[in-house]
Amino acid sequence: MKGMKDMGKTAFLFPGQGAQYLGMGKEIANNYKSSKEIFQIASEALELDIEEICNEKEDVLNKTEYTQPAILTTTIAILEAVKEHGLEADVVAGLSLGEYSALVANETLDFREAVSLVRKRGKYMEEAVPDGKGSMAAVLGLEPRKVEEICDSVDGMVKPANYNCPGQIVIAGEVEALDTACEKLEEAGARRVIKLKVSGPFHTPMLNSAAEKLMKELDKVNVKKSKIPYITNVTADYVDNYDDVKSYLTKQVISPVRWEETINKMIDDGVDTFVEIGPGKTLSSFVKKVDKSKRIINIQDMKSLDKALKLINKVD
Numbered sequence: 001m002k003g004m005k006d007m008g009k010t011a012f013l014f015p016g017q018g019a020q021y022l023g024m025g026k027e028i029a030n031n032y033k034s035s036k037e038i039f040q041i042a043s044e045a046l047e048l049d050i051e052e053i054c055n056e057k058e059d060v061l062n063k064t065e066y067t068q069p070a071i072l073t074t075t076i077a078i079l080e081a082v083k084e085h086g087l088e089a090d091v092v093a094g095l096s097l098g099e100y101s102a103l104v105a106n107e108t109l110d111f112r113e114a115v116s117l118v119r120k121r122g123k124y125m126e127e128a129v130p131d132g133k134g135s136m137a138a139v140l141g142l143e144p145r146k147v148e149e150i151c152d153s154v155d156g157m158v159k160p161a162n163y164n165c166p167g168q169i170v171i172a173g174e175v176e177a178l179d180t181a182c183e184k185l186e187e188a189g190a191r192r193v194i195k196l197k198v199s200g201p202f203h204t205p206m207l208n209s210a211a212e213k214l215m216k217e218l219d220k221v222n223v224k225k226s227k228i229p230y231i232t233n234v235t236a237d238y239v240d241n242y243d244d245v246k247s248y249l250t251k252q253v254i255s256p257v258r259w260e261e262t263i264n265k266m267i268d269d270g271v272d273t274f275v276e277i278g279p280g281k282t283l284s285s286f287v288k289k290v291d292k293s294k295r296i297i298n299i300q301d302m303k304s305l306d307k308a309l310k311l312i313n314k315v316d
Contacts (some may be wrong), residue, residue, distance in 0.1 A: 010087075010273040011266050013287070014075050014094030014101035016257075017122075018198075020067050022058050025074035026051075027302045028071045028081050035077040042073040042115045045204075064199050068097050068122035069115045075101040075278035082299060083276060085309055091271060093231040093262050095283060096203070097121075097243035099252060100174035106228035108245060113221050120217050125253065126199050134201030136161060136172040137182050141191030144169060159207075161203035162257045165289035167191075172201035182221055201254055211253040218246040236261030263290045275299060275308070 029036045029051065042050045050073050053060050060066050075098070092311055094102035100118050103109040109117075144160070147169045151158045156177030162170035178201075182193045192283060200207065225242040232239050232248040236258035239245060263286065266274075273295040276283045281298040288296055297308045 008273075009090040009266075009269065009271040010275060011129050011271045012079075012092045012105055013274055013276045013283045014092070014098035014100070014105065015071065015276065015278040015280055015283055016094065016096035016098045017064065017067055017071065017202075018196075019278060019282060020054075020061055020071055020074075020300070021279060022055065022061065023076050024054055024070075024279040024300070026055055028078050028305070032081040032084060033304060034080040034084060038077040038080055038111065039073060041112055042069060045112045045116050064122040064126040065119055066122070068118040069099060071279060072104070072115055072118050073208055076104055078299060078305075079105055079277050081305060082275075085305075087275070087312065089228055089275070091229050091231065091266055091269070093233075093266070095164075096233060096252070096257050098278070098283075099230075099233055099249070101278065102230050103226075103245070104147055104186075106226035106230055108226045108230070108242065109222055110222060112153035116215055117221060121210070121214055121253070124213045125202060125207060128207045131198045131199070133175060134173065134204075134206055135175050135178050136170055136196040136198050136201060137178060138192075138194045138196060139169045139171055139182075139185050139190050139195070141167050142185060142188060144171070146188060147171065147185065151181055153203040154181045154184065157201075157204065157206055157253075159204050160256050161201070163260050164257075165260050165263075165286040167289065168286075170196070172204045173206065174201070193312055203252075203254065205254050206307060207253050214253060215246070215250040218249060221246070231262050231265055233257040233259070236265055238265075259286060260290060263287055267291055267294065272314075273297070 039051045092102040104111045104114050154177050156174045158173030158177040158181045161172035223245045234251045234255045236249050274287045276298040284296050284298045299305050299308050
């Protein structure tokens with residue numbers, strides 16, 4: 001990117017589905033008025049009490065239709081607290097659903113529109129494949145090429161869905177094809193193959209119907225050009241033409257998430273501080289596996305926010 005410095009850049013990273021937990025965002029919302037307001041805006045937009053879902057209704061929180069707006073809302077609420085302390089990003093990215101948080105963070109998408117959009121995204125993704133027809137599994141300790149070869153060798157639909165970090169790839173597809181692939185991957189020397197508790201084979205062509213429905217919803221949404229660059233999951237590269245944002249968000253539903261490449265792209269462009277904003281710290285662990293020499297910070301509650309501010313102020 002033009003005008004980028006060689007050193008000292010900060011990236012904000014935003015988590016995806018699976019990061020949710022009961023009580024996420026509660027402390028921050030109780031301590032920051034701007035954060036509380038984000039929950040209120042989301043509740044108005046969705047016509048449901050998103051704070052109650054995040055704090056009290058675990059069974060609802062874990063349904064994809066509600067998980068996605070809940071994570072987006074919590075993440076942006078935490079971001080509001082971060083912004084109050086003057087922390088800013090030079091570049092943003094998010095894993096899967098987290099890409100929407102990144103696009104709200106850099107003001108490409110309006111939060112109110114985005115939270116309604118991701119609820120529909122979650123609903124469409126859940127509806128795309130009947131229960132029990134598709135699944136996902138994490139493959140640890142095999143090279144990407146080997147994982148790809150084995151997936152290609154199996155009858156039926158199974159493909160890499162997430163290239164998370166060195167030694168961790170998530171595959172997704174039809175249940176029988178996935179089970180066969182898992183057996184072959186273990187035989188090929190995978191350290192572990194772990195079935196994931198998810199409602200569908202996300203980031204595969206099996207979600208074509210969800211992508212088509214999402215595209216129609218994206219047509220109604222306003223996209224603004226941002227001053228803060230972002231990297232899309234689909235290409236692991238910067239989006240220079242903001243007319244392409246909607247196309248990438250549509251493709252993202254059926255394309256693998258290129259997260260390891262995304263982190264490497266940022267490092268190549270001089271990012272030395274990664275701040276994960278939102279529930280959990282999965283992305284921080286991925287960055288450590290890519291390059292543990294970088295400064296890696298996660299912010300999800302008051303304790304981690306205070307720790308981050310002390311660390312940043314001490315270094316800066």
